[in-house]
Amino acid sequence: MRHVKTKIVADLILTKLGETYNRVHSDQELIKAINHVVHYMNLICIRLDSPFFQKTVAIKKKEHGVELPDDYVRLCRFESEDNPDLINRGTANTDEGSSTQYKLLGDKIYVSRDDTMIYYYHVRPLLTLGSNEYLLDKYIDMPYFLMWSLVDLAAGYLEGVMNDAAIQDAITAEVQSAMNESKETHRRIAFKIM
Numbered sequence: 001m002r003h004v005k006t007k008i009v010a011d012l013i014l015t016k017l018g019e020t021y022n023r024v025h026s027d028q029e030l031i032k033a034i035n036h037v038v039h040y041m042n043l044i045c046i047r048l049d050s051p052f053f054q055k056t057v058a059i060k061k062k063e064h065g066v067e068l069p070d071d072y073v074r075l076c077r078f079e080s081e082d083n084p085d086l087i088n089r090g091t092a093n094t095d096e097g098s099s100t101q102y103k104l105l106g107d108k109i110y111v112s113r114d115d116t117m118i119y120y121y122h123v124r125p126l127l128t129l130g131s132n133e134y135l136l137d138k139y140i141d142m143p144y145f146l147m148w149s150l151v152d153l154a155a156g157y158l159e160g161v162m163n164d165a166a167i168q169d170a171i172t173a174e175v176q177s178a179m180n181e182s183k184e185t186h187r188r189i190a191f192k193i194m
Contacts, residue, residue, distance in 0.1 A: 003139040016155040033154040035125040046120040065108035071121040079116035
């Protein structure tokens, strides 16, 4: 699951803080804490080259380049690098080399062939100044498995027991652990067709 509902996260934080019936923290304080922790999760996952904040977009070769997505942070790779069979996708042109050549200039990318770009994306903050929207009905674009870490860290941040360094250390440990557990293994599996 890629989306976590903000209301669920907020309710879990309030429960963890013992504020289910006696509210001490406002919705704005909850949103601020959630934004703060999600920001660190997003940046740390990108810094560690984790697959948890990646998106794909089709890029067409154009003379004047293609605009990068609004949430683009950093290029991860092109799909043709993962699967060499995709390099020439039915074209007779094989002299371009074995991978997509690219150049980033400003907010545009110039590519040597049509390909699918895999990039790290920025999670947009929930809090928008001057907005009258009910922000707890929104979704956070992040992996679901990080939700419990988000709850624990945001609650600690609201209580004042988690500073930025502690939040960074906790997220780094969680992400590295998840990355180690999610490594692909290739082995033969014995099975019978009955």
